[in-house]
Amino acid sequence: MANSPEDLAALLAGARHAVVLTGAGVSTESGIPDFRSPGGIWERVDPMEIGSISTFLSNPDRFWGFHRPRFAAVDSVEPNAAHLAIAELERRGIVKALITQNIDGLHRRAGSTDPIEVHGTLDFGECLRCGARISRDEMLARADDADDGVPRCTQCGFQIKSGVVLFGEQLPADSISRAFAAADAADVMLVVGSSLLVTPVSTLPDMVLGHGGTLAILTESETPYDADCTVRLHGKAGVQMSEVIAALDEIADRPG
Numbered sequence: 001m002a003n004s005p006e007d008l009a010a011l012l013a014g015a016r017h018a019v020v021l022t023g024a025g026v027s028t029e030s031g032i033p034d035f036r037s038p039g040g041i042w043e044r045v046d047p048m049e050i051g052s053i054s055t056f057l058s059n060p061d062r063f064w065g066f067h068r069p070r071f072a073a074v075d076s077v078e079p080n081a082a083h084l085a086i087a088e089l090e091r092r093g094i095v096k097a098l099i100t101q102n103i104d105g106l107h108r109r110a111g112s113t114d115p116i117e118v119h120g121t122l123d124f125g126e127c128l129r130c131g132a133r134i135s136r137d138e139m140l141a142r143a144d145d146a147d148d149g150v151p152r153c154t155q156c157g158f159q160i161k162s163g164v165v166l167f168g169e170q171l172p173a174d175s176i177s178r179a180f181a182a183a184d185a186a187d188v189m190l191v192v193g194s195s196l197l198v199t200p201v202s203t204l205p206d207m208v209l210g211h212g213g214t215l216a217i218l219t220e221s222e223t224p225y226d227a228d229c230t231v232r233l234h235g236k237a238g239v240q241m242s243e244v245i246a247a248l249d250e251i252a253d254r255p256g
Contacts (some may be wrong), residue, residue, distance in 0.1 A: 002231045005240055008216055009247030011188060011231055012094050019186040020086055021204060022100045022107070025193025025219055029238050030077040032104055053168040060159040061148045067162075068143055071136075074104045074122060081238030082192060083110035085245050094248075097182035101194060101201055103164045116178045118201055120165040125151060129158035136162070176200065183207040190216045192237050196223040 002008075012018055024032075049055060056063045087110045089095040099116045100107055105123050107115045125139030126132070132155050134142075139160050142151035151160040165171055183189065183204040196202045196217075205215050205225050216231035217223055218240055226232055233240050 003233060005233065005243035006247045008190070008218070008231045008233060008240075009244045009251060011214065011216055012089065012190070012244070013248060013251050015094065015188040017185050018089070018095045018188040018190060019097045019099065019182045019208075020089070020095050021189060021191045021194060021201065022082075022086070022098070022102060023192070023194025023196075023219075024102060025195075025221075026080075026082045026100075026237050027102050027104050027106060027193075029080045029082060029236060030104075030106060032074065032077055032106075051167050053166040056159070056161055056166060060150045064143055064149045064151070064159075068140070068149060071122060071140055074106075077104075077106070079106045079110035082241045083107055083112075085238075085241035086192070087111035088245055092248075095190075096185070097178075099179045099182060099201070099204070101198065116175050116182065118171055118175045118179050120163045120172060120175075122162050122164055124163045125160040126163060127153035127156060127158050127160055129153065130156040132156075134160065171200070179204060180207065184211070187213045188216065189213060190218070191223070191225075192218045192241070194219065194223070195221055196225055 050063065050066045083106050086095065086098060086107065090098065090112055097116065098107060098112050099118060101119050103117065103119055103121050105121060123136050125134045125136065130153060132153050139151050139162065142160065143149055146152065152158065153160055179201070184207060186208050189205055189208040191205065194201070196205065209215055209228055215225060215229040217225060217229045218233040218237055220234060
């Protein structure tokens with residue numbers, strides 16, 4: 001098994017249809033807490049109590065009282081070197097699709113133009129009663145103006161939720177369909193910062209391997225696919241991905 005940024009660069013340089021899949025390990029390097037990992041937020045609060053659609057519906061002031069500060073936390077950070085490197089791989093035409101489990105929008109801010117956000121996004125608000133959709137800024141302004149901190153729809157009065165998928169909700173069908181289509185077309189899948197434990201995203205590497213594709217993984221923690229990948233990198237995603245870009249530059253500069 002290869003284990004250097006140069007190995008990953010060589011793999012990507014020869015790819016026909018490379019796809020990147022990212023998880024929380026990319027965002028944590030920007031300072032966004034990981035909810036699921038040891039020491040994460042879900043160890044301090046019950047995710048099914050505070051992060052569920054049932055709480056949103058039955059106790060919206062409790063729901064928004066917890067989640068409103070999370071928006072401020074996202075606003076206070078910037079994309080890191082891993083986000084920028086992935087956007088650069090897309091810009092160079094090496095990576096054809098980006099699938100992310102992250103909801104923070106940092107891939108877009110780094111320059112990725114059309115990430116497949118399988119767990120939704122903080123970038124808009126919607127009314128589950130009448131279907132009205134508003135911008136993120138408008139949703140937060142309504143929350144801040146409300147006595148109970150709950151943004152509400154001006155058309156029907158129902159509480160607004162963000163575009164993030166909550167426990168008890170279905171994942172967005174269009175995004176999941178696009179993610180599976182991207183995996184089906186991939187000859188190389190690069191996983192960055194995902195433990196590959198959450199379904200259905202955890203099945204995507206199986207799809208790639210099943211049709212003869214190649215898997216590369218860059219995470220600090222172990223994954224169920226470590227024995228199946230061709231390139232396995234450990235460590236900080238930003239450092240490693242920056243070295244991958246430098247190695248790709250060296251490959252490009254070699255005499256033909």
